[in-house]
Amino acid sequence: MAPSRAGPTAEELDQRKIVGINPETVTDTTNTDFPGHYPGEDHSWDLERFRNGFQIEFHHNDPFDASFSLIGVDASIANAFRRILIADIPTLAIESVFITDNTSVIQDEVLAHRLGLIPFKGNQDGLKNFLRFWKKPEPGVEPTLYDFNTVMLSLNVECTHNPKASEDEEDPTKLYNHAHVYAKDIQFHPVGRQKKYFSGEGAIAPVHPDILIAKMRPGQAIELTMHMHKGVGSDHAKFSPVATASYRLMPTITITQPILGKDAEKFAKCFPKGVIGLEKVSRKEAAQKGSGYEGHEGELKAVVKDPMRDTVSRECLRHAEFQGKVRLGRRRDHFIFSIESTGQWNSDDLFLESVVKLKEKCAKLEKQVINMAR
Amino acid sequence: MAPRSTRKKAVEEAPMEEEPTSHQPTAEDEDASMADADVDQEDGEEANPEDEEEEEDEEVQRVRILPGSTPTAASFEFLEEGHTLGNALRYIVMQNPDVEFCAYAIPHPSEAKMNVRIQTYEGTTAIQALEKGLRDLQELCDVVTDKFTVARDEFSNRMAA
Numbered sequence: 001m002a003p004s005r006a007g008p009t010a011e012e013l014d015q016r017k018i019v020g021i022n023p024e025t026v027t028d029t030t031n032t033d034f035p036g037h038y039p040g041e042d043h044s045w046d047l048e049r050f051r052n053g054f055q056i057e058f059h060h061n062d063p064f065d066a067s068f069s070l071i072g073v074d075a076s077i078a079n080a081f082r083r084i085l086i087a088d089i090p091t092l093a094i095e096s097v098f099i100t101d102n103t104s105v106i107q108d109e110v111l112a113h114r115l116g117l118i119p120f121k122g123n124q125d126g127l128k129n130f131l132r133f134w135k136k137p138e139p140g141v142e143p144t145l146y147d148f149n150t151v152m153l154s155l156n157v158e159c160t161h162n163p164k165a166s167e168d169e170e171d172p173t174k175l176y177n178h179a180h181v182y183a184k185d186i187q188f189h190p191v192g193r194q195k196k197y198f199s200g201e202g203a204i205a206p207v208h209p210d211i212l213i214a215k216m217r218p219g220q221a222i223e224l225t226m227h228m229h230k231g232v233g234s235d236h237a238k239f240s241p242v243a244t245a246s247y248r249l250m251p252t253i254t255i256t257q258p259i260l261g262k263d264a265e266k267f268a269k270c271f272p273k274g275v276i277g278l279e280k281v282s283r284k285e286a287a288q289k290g291s292g293y294e295g296h297e298g299e300l301k302a303v304v305k306d307p308m309r310d311t312v313s314r315e316c317l318r319h320a321e322f323q324g325k326v327r328l329g330r331r332r333d334h335f336i337f338s339i340e341s342t343g344q345w346n347s348d349d350l351f352l353e354s355v356v357k358l359k360e361k362c363a364k365l366e367k368q369v370i371n372m373a374r
Numbered sequence: 375m376a377p378r379s380t381r382k383k384a385v386e387e388a389p390m391e392e393e394p395t396s397h398q399p400t401a402e403d404e405d406a407s408m409a410d411a412d413v414d415q416e417d418g419e420e421a422n423p424e425d426e427e428e429e430e431d432e433e434v435q436r437v438r439i440l441p442g443s444t445p446t447a448a449s450f451e452f453l454e455e456g457h458t459l460g461n462a463l464r465y466i467v468m469q470n471p472d473v474e475f476c477a478y479a480i481p482h483p484s485e486a487k488m489n490v491r492i493q494t495y496e497g498t499t500a501i502q503a504l505e506k507g508l509r510d511l512q513e514l515c516d517v518v519t520d521k522f523t524v525a526r527d528e529f530s531n532r533m534a535a
Contacts, residue, residue, distance in 0.1 A: 035469065044470065056525035355518050365508055
């Protein structure tokens with residue numbers, strides 16, 4: 001039996017968080033901070049301890065692309081947020097298309113599908129608080145379309161010859177009017193209280209006005225009305241508020257023995273730009289016995305500059321000269337999130353909403369569990 | 375090709391049951407929706423389904439104890455839940471020192487069901503452990519929201535400076 005000892009050192013605690021990465025294998029992939037895993041240590045849930053250990057660092061924050069690190073949280077929690085971002089946050093998208101005329105070469109069902117995938121924007125308060133879900137009624141039952149659950153759009157375009165085009169013009173977009181049908185051709189028809197929420201800047205409109213919907217030639221026309229409803233990504237990907245929402249674990253690179261001179265340059269080339277830096281060995285380091293730098297003053301040595309940019313390609317592990325000199329790993333509790341919104345929400349608001357949604361889920365189920373136990 | 379002289383009016387001509395109808399305006403937004411009052415009334419739709427919908431959501435019981443459970447060892451079945459909640463809940467319940475065992479499973483991918491198994495030591499029950507887990511998760515969410523908001527505001531201030 002191991003001798004009893006005072007708690008783990010900071011170094012040991014840090015090492016526990018590292019997933020080892022070897023040429024062909026990975027080690028220590030699962031979290032071990034559960035009560036009873038380490039004898040004599042307390043790993044039970046404690047909100048204050050979580051609060052002190054939990055950190056968020058922003059890398060960039062644009063409406064269409066946010067990146068930040070969640071540090072000190074388990075994969076199951078980070079993954080819950082990621083899954084909610086993709087599948088559980090509601091957005092407004094075209095759900096029904098009523099086609100009165102479509103003589104373009106795009107088939108009705110393909111056209112309807114294309115329309116459904118166009119991301120729309122509008123007043124945030126109106127989208128989040130005013131609009132509600134719509135439940136499709138059973139056949140024969142009165143329709144339940146209201147201003148708070150349906151947004152009406154229309155698309156009416158006809159392709160005609162452009163009389164002003166020059167004789168030898170070959171570009172169809174100049175030769176004809178409406179040769180290309182774009183998302184900006186879609187018109188919004190506010191009903192009832194929608195006028196209050198979605199007017200001016202806040203009107204319902206495509207996020208990208210230049211999305212190509214169809215191509216036409218003179219004599220062809222598209223005439224249709226559309227109903228938008230709120231939905232979630234688990235029902236159809238068109239409702240997903242994100243283009244991508246993903247995370248990766250923070251890479252770690254530990255140089256255990258000096259890598260010098262030509263080797264250092266080769267080592268740096270094993271990684272993406274900016275991960276490994278080259279520095280001169282200082283006099284102080286060279287004078288230090290047992291450092292491995294003796295007699296190498298002024299030579300270049302490899303240093304880890306920015307491990308976050310590493311893609312963990314493991315290239316450095318394939319070369320004999322680095323054998324035993326470097327250790328690769330990933331931090332198991334450091335998630336580098338990347339959220340790219342489709343434009344209906346801001347990317348950072350999306351993450352906040354995913355946290356709200358998880359809390360909501362738990363609150364509803366807590367009530368249900370209490371109800372069940374009764 | 376058919377004549378297209380009628381196209382312009384198509385929107386107005388769409389059958390009325392296809393049109394979204396406004397519900398009855400309340401006193402406070404009367405001003406804003408006055409202009410539509412005549413349109414709205416045409417449909418004769420008076421019902422206000424807002425409240426009904428909300429209640430309906432709450433009524434369905436989505437959690438039950440599976441047969442064969444004892445107070446300290448129980449399996450729970452969650453309807454309409456998946457890995458999102460399952461794994462997060464499993465983690466937080468496992469952090470409870472009174473819990474001997476916790477695991478979740480989705481027995482079949484085409485059934486929207488998620489099972490959670492909890493076994494506790496003497497002194498507490500599986501139901502209590504489950505309730506504590508759900509409460510702890512909510513507290514965790516609050517901390518994440520707080521820290522995220524602070525970090526974001528600090529970042530945007532730093533960027534603006």
